[in-house]
Amino acid sequence: MARDRLAGIENYYDVVVIGSGLGGLTAANVLAKQGRKVLLLEHHSQLGGLATWFRRKGGHIFDVSLHGFPVGMIKSCRKYWTAEIADAIVPLKGIRFVNPQFDVATTFDRTDFTRLLVEKFGVPAARVEEFFATLRAMNYYDHNPETTGEFFNRFFPGRTDIARLLMEPIAYANGSSTEDPAITYGIVFSNFMSKGVYTFRGGTDVLVGKMAAELKCNGVDIRNHVMVERVLSENVDGRRRVCGVVANGREIRCGAVLSNANVLNTIFRLAGAANFDPAFVREAQAVRVNSSSCQVYFGIRKGESLPHIGDLIFTSAAPEFSTTELVAPHTTSRTFSLYYPDTRPGSDRYTIVASLNACYADWAKLTQAEYEEEKRRLVEEALVALERFLPDVRSKIDWTEAATPRTIERYTQHWEGTSFGTKFEGLKVSMELPNQIAGLHHAGSVGIIMSGWLGTINYGVIVANNLDKYLHARGEAAAAG
Ligand SMILES: Cc1cc2nc3c(=O)[nH]c(=O)nc-3n(C[C@H](O)[C@H](O)[C@H](O)COP(=O)(O)OP(=O)(O)OC[C@H]3O[C@@H](n4cnc5c(N)ncnc54)[C@H](O)[C@@H]3O)c2cc1C
Numbered sequence: 001m002a003r004d005r006l007a008g009i010e011n012y013y014d015v016v017v018i019g020s021g022l023g024g025l026t027a028a029n030v031l032a033k034q035g036r037k038v039l040l041l042e043h044h045s046q047l048g049g050l051a052t053w054f055r056r057k058g059g060h061i062f063d064v065s066l067h068g069f070p071v072g073m074i075k076s077c078r079k080y081w082t083a084e085i086a087d088a089i090v091p092l093k094g095i096r097f098v099n100p101q102f103d104v105a106t107t108f109d110r111t112d113f114t115r116l117l118v119e120k121f122g123v124p125a126a127r128v129e130e131f132f133a134t135l136r137a138m139n140y141y142d143h144n145p146e147t148t149g150e151f152f153n154r155f156f157p158g159r160t161d162i163a164r165l166l167m168e169p170i171a172y173a174n175g176s177s178t179e180d181p182a183i184t185y186g187i188v189f190s191n192f193m194s195k196g197v198y199t200f201r202g203g204t205d206v207l208v209g210k211m212a213a214e215l216k217c218n219g220v221d222i223r224n225h226v227m228v229e230r231v232l233s234e235n236v237d238g239r240r241r242v243c244g245v246v247a248n249g250r251e252i253r254c255g256a257v258l259s260n261a262n263v264l265n266t267i268f269r270l271a272g273a274a275n276f277d278p279a280f281v282r283e284a285q286a287v288r289v290n291s292s293s294c295q296v297y298f299g300i301r302k303g304e305s306l307p308h309i310g311d312l313i314f315t316s317a318a319p320e321f322s323t324t325e326l327v328a329p330h331t332t333s334r335t336f337s338l339y340y341p342d343t344r345p346g347s348d349r350y351t352i353v354a355s356l357n358a359c360y361a362d363w364a365k366l367t368q369a370e371y372e373e374e375k376r377r378l379v380e381e382a383l384v385a386l387e388r389f390l391p392d393v394r395s396k397i398d399w400t401e402a403a404t405p406r407t408i409e410r411y412t413q414h415w416e417g418t419s420f421g422t423k424f425e426g427l428k429v430s431m432e433l434p435n436q437i438a439g440l441h442h443a444g445s446v447g448i449i450m451s452g453w454l455g456t457i458n459y460g461v462i463v464a465n466n467l468d469k470y471l472h473a474r475g476e477a478a479a480a481g
Contacts, residue, residue, distance in 0.1 A: 005225045013039040013254040018228045021049025023443040024260030026460035032218035035478030043227040048208040060299035063204045067337045069453040070191035092197045094310035101161040109196035131155045138186035148185040149178030164321035174451040175290040175420030177323035184448035231271045242439035256439035263430045264415040290420035292405035294358045296382040299399030300350040329362045354382040360405040360416040375402040421445025441467045
C-alpha cells in the first residue's frame with residue numbers, strides 16, 4: 001500500500017505553503033520565524049523547485065539552475081536564512097562571451113563593464129557613466145513605457161554588439177527580451193553590476209539541505225510527494241476567503257495559503273476562475289507566460305580533469321542577438337556552466353551544463369519518437385559547440401542527458417513549463433490575488449524582476465509579511481516570537 005505522505009498532520013495550520021521553490025521555502029521560513037504554524041506541501045520528491053539538482057550513475061551530481069546570481073543573495077540569505085548559508089556564497093570570476101561580434105572575458109561588474117565598453121567597444125566614458133546612472137535610478141512605480149531595446153538605442157544607437165553584451169546574460173537569467181519594459185532589464189542588470197556574479201559553494205544539494213534543516217528547526221511541517229489539487233475558499237460576510245486546501249485527496253484546513261505554484265496555475269487550476277471577479281479573470285487570462293529552457297548535462301568520467309576555461313560562457317553563432325533566435329528550436333545560443341571540483345569542496349569531479357532558452361509550444365507538439373530524436377540532436381549540437389573550447393571533451397564524458405520545457409513542466413507543474421514565471425503584467429495579478437480571495441497569496445517568479453534566485457527569495461519575504469499582516473488583522477495572533 002502507498003505510504004500516507006500526510007500521516008500525522010495537524011487539524012489546522014495558520015498557513016499552507018504550496019510548493020518548495022526558493023520563494024515558497026523562504027516565505028515558509030519567514031512565517032515560521034514569526035510564530036506561524038506552517039505546512040509546506042511539495043509534489044516532487046525533493047525540495048527546491050527549479051533550484052534543484054539530480055544524481056546520476058558514475059557519481060555525477062548535476063545542478064539545474066545554479067549558474068549565477070547577484071551579490072544581494074548574501075544579504076538576503078543572512079537575513080532570512082542563516083549566516084552559514086550566506087557565508088558559502090562566493091564570487092564567480094570567469095565569465096566569457098564568445099560570438100561572431102566579440103570574444104571577451106569579464107568579471108561582470110560595473111568597473112569591468114565600463115572598461116570593456118570604453119576600451120573594447122569605443123564608447124565615451126561619460127556616456128557609459130550616464131547609462132549606469134540612468135539604470136540605477138529606474139523605479140518600478142515610474143510606469144515608463146520604454147522597452148529595453150529602445151533604452152539601448154537611446155544610449156548606444158545602432159550598436160547591436162553592445163545590445164548583445166548587455167542583454168544576453170539577462171535573457172538567460174530571467175527570460176526577459178528587448179521587447180519587455182526597460183525596468184525588467186534595469187533592476188536585474190543593476191543588481192549584477194554592483195559586484196558581479198555569485199554562486200553557492202557546496203552545490204544546490206547542500207544549499208537546499210541547509211534550508212530544509214532550518215525550516216524544521218523553526219517548526220515547519222514539510223511533506224514531499226504531496227500534490228495540492230485545490231485551494232478551498234468560502235463566503236464570509238459577503239467576501240471570499242481561504243479556508244483550506246485539498247492535497248493528495250485530503251482536505252486540510254488553514255487560515256491562509258501561500259502558493260508558490262505559477263500564478264496562472266494558482267488562479268485557474270487551484271483556486272478556480274469562478275471564485276474571482278470576471279474582470280480580474282480577464283486580466284489574468286491576458287498575462288503572458290515567460291519562456292522556458294532546455295539543458296544538456298555532461299558528466300566527466302571520474303579520474304578525468306578539465307583545464308579552467310571559465311565558469312560561465314555565453315556562446316552563440318548567430319550574427320546578432322535576437323530574442324526569436326534565442327528561443328528557436330535550432331538556436332545556436334547557449335551558456336555553458338562549468339562546475340570544477342571546488343564547486344563541491346572535497347570532490348574531484350567536473351560537470352558541464354549547457355542552458356538554452358526555449359519555447360514550450362515547440363516541444364509540446366512533438367510525438368514521443370520526435371521528442372527523443374530532438375533531445376539527441378540537442379545533446380550532439382551542444383557537444384559540438386563545447387568542443388570548440390575543449391577539443392578532447394567527448395572522450396572524457398561518460399554521462400549525457402537533455403532536459404526540455406516538458407521536463408520542467410513535469411517536475412514543477414508550471415504553466416507551459418515556464419522557467420521564469422510570467423511577463424511583466426503577472427506581478428500586478430500576483431499582488432492583487434488577496435484582494436480577490438482573502439488569505440490567498442502568491443510568491444514565485446513573476447514579472448521578470450521578481451524572477452531568478454534573488455528576486456524570488458525577496459518576493460517570498462514581501463508576500464510572507466503581507467500574509468502575516470492578514471492573519472493579524474483576522475485576529476490570529478502568532479504562537480510565539
Ligand atoms: C535552466 C534554468 C536556469 C536558471 N538559471 C538561473 C540562474 O543562473 N540564476 C538565477 O538567479 N535564476 C536562474 N533560474 C531561475 C530560477 O531558478 C527561478 O527563478 C527560481 O528558482 C524560481 O523559484 P520559485 O520560487 O518561483 O519556484 P519554483 O522553483 O518554480 O518552484 C515551484 C515549486 O512549486 C511546486 N508545485 C507547483 N505546483 C504544486 C502543487 N499543486 N502541489 C505541490 N507542489 C507544487 C513545484 O513542484 C516546485 O517545487 C534558472 C531557471 C532555469 C529553469
